[in-house]
Amino acid sequence: MQTTTVSRDFQARQKRQILLRRLCPLLTILLLLLFWQWITDREIISPILVPSPADVFAAFASALADGSLARHTMTTLGEMMYGLLLGVGVGLALGYAIAKAPLLEYVLSPIIVAFQSTPIVAYAPLLIIWFGTGPSSKVVTTAVIVFFPALVNTIVGIRSVSPRLRDLMRSLNAGPGRTFRLLEFPSALPVILAGLKTSTTLAVIGAVVGEFVGSGSGLGVLVIMARSQYNTPLVVVTVLTMTVIALSLYSLVALLEWRFLVWQRRASA
Amino acid sequence: MLYLKRFATILALLVTSMIGAQADLDQERILLTFIPNVQFAPFYVGLQHGTFSEVGFDVELEHLQEPEVLDLVAVGQANYGIVSGEQVILARSRGRDVVYVFEWFQQYPVALVHSSELDLSNLEQLRGLKIGIPGRFGASYSGLTTLLNSAGLTESEIELNEIGFNAPEVFCLGAVDAAIVYANNEPLQIRNLTDAGECGDLEDVEVLTVASQVDLVSNGLIVNRSQLEEMPYQIARMVGAFREALRITIDNPAGAYLASLSYVDTLPSDDALITALTEAAARQQAFLADGPSRAEVAGSRRTMLEGLSRQFDGALLAQFHVLLDSIELWDADTLGYSDLVSWEAMRDILALMNLLGDDLGDLGAAFSNEFVSVSDE
Numbered sequence: 001m002q003t004t005t006v007s008r009d010f011q012a013r014q015k016r017q018i019l020l021r022r023l024c025p026l027l028t029i030l031l032l033l034l035f036w037q038w039i040t041d042r043e044i045i046s047p048i049l050v051p052s053p054a055d056v057f058a059a060f061a062s063a064l065a066d067g068s069l070a071r072h073t074m075t076t077l078g079e080m081m082y083g084l085l086l087g088v089g090v091g092l093a094l095g096y097a098i099a100k101a102p103l104l105e106y107v108l109s110p111i112i113v114a115f116q117s118t119p120i121v122a123y124a125p126l127l128i129i130w131f132g133t134g135p136s137s138k139v140v141t142t143a144v145i146v147f148f149p150a151l152v153n154t155i156v157g158i159r160s161v162s163p164r165l166r167d168l169m170r171s172l173n174a175g176p177g178r179t180f181r182l183l184e185f186p187s188a189l190p191v192i193l194a195g196l197k198t199s200t201t202l203a204v205i206g207a208v209v210g211e212f213v214g215s216g217s218g219l220g221v222l223v224i225m226a227r228s229q230y231n232t233p234l235v236v237v238t239v240l241t242m243t244v245i246a247l248s249l250y251s252l253v254a255l256l257e258w259r260f261l262v263w264q265r266r267a268s269a
Numbered sequence: 270m271l272y273l274k275r276f277a278t279i280l281a282l283l284v285t286s287m288i289g290a291q292a293d294l295d296q297e298r299i300l301l302t303f304i305p306n307v308q309f310a311p312f313y314v315g316l317q318h319g320t321f322s323e324v325g326f327d328v329e330l331e332h333l334q335e336p337e338v339l340d341l342v343a344v345g346q347a348n349y350g351i352v353s354g355e356q357v358i359l360a361r362s363r364g365r366d367v368v369y370v371f372e373w374f375q376q377y378p379v380a381l382v383h384s385s386e387l388d389l390s391n392l393e394q395l396r397g398l399k400i401g402i403p404g405r406f407g408a409s410y411s412g413l414t415t416l417l418n419s420a421g422l423t424e425s426e427i428e429l430n431e432i433g434f435n436a437p438e439v440f441c442l443g444a445v446d447a448a449i450v451y452a453n454n455e456p457l458q459i460r461n462l463t464d465a466g467e468c469g470d471l472e473d474v475e476v477l478t479v480a481s482q483v484d485l486v487s488n489g490l491i492v493n494r495s496q497l498e499e500m501p502y503q504i505a506r507m508v509g510a511f512r513e514a515l516r517i518t519i520d521n522p523a524g525a526y527l528a529s530l531s532y533v534d535t536l537p538s539d540d541a542l543i544t545a546l547t548e549a550a551a552r553q554q555a556f557l558a559d560g561p562s563r564a565e566v567a568g569s570r571r572t573m574l575e576g577l578s579r580q581f582d583g584a585l586l587a588q589f590h591v592l593l594d595s596i597e598l599w600d601a602d603t604l605g606y607s608d609l610v611s612w613e614a615m616r617d618i619l620a621l622m623n624l625l626g627d628d629l630g631d632l633g634a635a636f637s638n639e640f641v642s643v644s645d646e
Contacts (some may be wrong), residue, residue: 046344048365129438133401133430214404214433221404221431227336228356228406229624230363 051233056240059233068222073241075217079207079246081133083142087206088150088199090143092192095154105155116148120206124213138210138218145206146199153195157188190264193257200249204242294327297507300338300350301330305533308453308595310525311373315514315529321475324506325452330532335407336360342491343367349450353408354486354607355615357635362625366494369636371508371605373515374487376480376598379412382440382448382456385473390484392420401432408487409449412479415618419482441468452478453594461583476618480598485618486611486636487598495635502625508640512604519596520557520566523573526548526589537585537609544587549573565600612636616636 023122033053038047040052063069096103124141131137161184169179211220226234315321321328338350343365357369383389395417403409417424432640436448437458442572450456454478462468479485490511492504518525523546530583532538555571556569574593612632619625
């Protein structure tokens with residue numbers, strides 16, 4: 001009887017802790033909003049520089065009602081998705097090839113590292129000239145920025161496969177296809193997914209940088225338009241929308257990780 | 270040893286007096302747009318010729334985006350900024366009480382560049398053209414709207430392509446029929462590409478300026494309202510110093526180019542060019558001593574360019590040419606004077622673009638000629 005009570009108490013305490021953990025981020029956001037409203041109410045910082053949450057909410061409602069926020073968001077999302085497919089696709093394929101053929105790394109690494117270490121903002125105007133003023137240049141900008149984490153994590157993931165397990169696959173006469181499917185891919189998946197998390201958050205940057213350089217639509221354009229019209233609340237709304245997109249994509253990959261790496265969790269347990 | 274001691278003493282005295290002199294000056298930031306460029310030559314001239322320090326300012330130049338310049342002046346984080354008049358109207362409609370006190374650009378600099386084979390003598394021929402523009406914002410967009418409005422056309426009757434600030438490349442690739450540009454910059458770049466045979470089959474370009482259609486207010490010096498009320502004498506000193514620097518630049522562009530070399534890293538500074546410009550600047554100074562008219566000075570600038578063009582190729586002279594074309598946009602009998610008509614025209618365009626609310630605001634409060642008359646020539 002006493003054991004059951006203790007167990008119930010323990011469960012209740014655990015539930016409270018879980019609830020508290022989930023409420024904590026919301027409480028932080030709420031406190032931040034209150035603090036933000038307080039400093040704008042008292043004009044500690046000029047409302048010209050920092051608009052109040054109420055103004056931001058009004059701008060959000062207005063942009064939502066006239067459809068501009070949805071239209072620009074869809075453009076950016078489209079560019080991001082195609083860019084992610086292209087960049088991550090090439091990153092995975094090239095990463096696998098480099099992991100299997102180290103010579104390729106010696107040949108390609110100077111180009112890849114040079115390309116990656118140059119800020120994309122610097123050469124984004126060139127991408128506009130090379131790939132046109134339409135969405136393709138923004139897709140390429142996104143692809144370039146998401147490519148590197150996918151590439152590096154694939155190389156690391158494939159190379160970290162245990163040599164003993166490789167020997168085991170060889171002893172079972174498994175061909176390259178089976179080795180990839182049954183050993184390399186599952187083993188590398190945690191690292192690849194970690195790279196994908198980075199890539200998805202970078203995708204927003206890639207698309208918006210492309211839009212900043214020259215575009216007719218997208219969240220980057222909305223920021224420029226709002227800024228040029230001195231609509232600071234709308235700038236904040238657009239920036240927050242970008243954050244929400246990045247967080248959503250990150251969470252989506254985290255969900256995939258949770259779904260596909262169930263074996264890893266079980267092993268840890 | 271004795272000489273060395275004397276030298277050290279003199280040096281110490283010089284440094285002390287310089288520090289003392291610096292300490293007497295008011296530190297001022299002037300916020301500019303874009304990046305360091307020969308188009309900001311009057312500021313470099315002001316710094317180098319001491320027109321700012323003569324009236325008690327130790328000026329520091331800073332480059333930001335136009336909305337940031339305006340906001341920082343509006344909240345008093347900087348006292349002076351250079352923005353276009355349309356930004357003043359837009360910002361004032363959004364609660365920024367800034368005042369435009371000196372009209373630097375007397376002509377709106379935006380223009381449409383197109384192949385000389387394209388006949389745009391009748392503006393209606395813009396219909397159906399594929400036109401490149403940096404984006405649907407700022408002076409370029411207002412300029413295009415003005416041209417379309419003058420032609421009785423709407424945006425839906427042309428094909429508008431957002432090309433960023435890449436007009437020369439995109440235009441030369443043939444991706445657009447025409448492009449909205451700054452009259453004093455990109456057309457020259459395109460002409461240089463054309464001369465070098467790097468602009469497709471294009472032989473020459475023509476420039477249709479917005480200013481040829483409507484007089485719109487353009488770039489000028491802004492301050493905020495409280496500063497205007499509390500420190501009018503300080504503003505008068507600053508306006509006077511800038512006006513003097515602008516006049517020096519207009520009168521002697523060779524000297525202004527040489528002054529700009531210390532501030533603009535990428536300016537061509539070939540030894541032979543520097544020598545030629547130094548000689549041209551000295552000749553111009555001697556010419557100015559006779560008190561020539563504005564028209565005569567304009568003629569001397571053209572002569573200066575012709576002389577230099579005989580010695581140097583277009584690419585090397587491109588930035589000097591940009592400066593000369595910019596001067597054409599700045600020059601006026603009364604530098605800095607702002608006309609209410611140009612403000613009204615600008616406001617009407619912004620209203621047409623649905624960028625202003627129902628309350629169009631008091632344009633009279635947006636600008637002031639008070640300091641222009643105080644510091645008039």
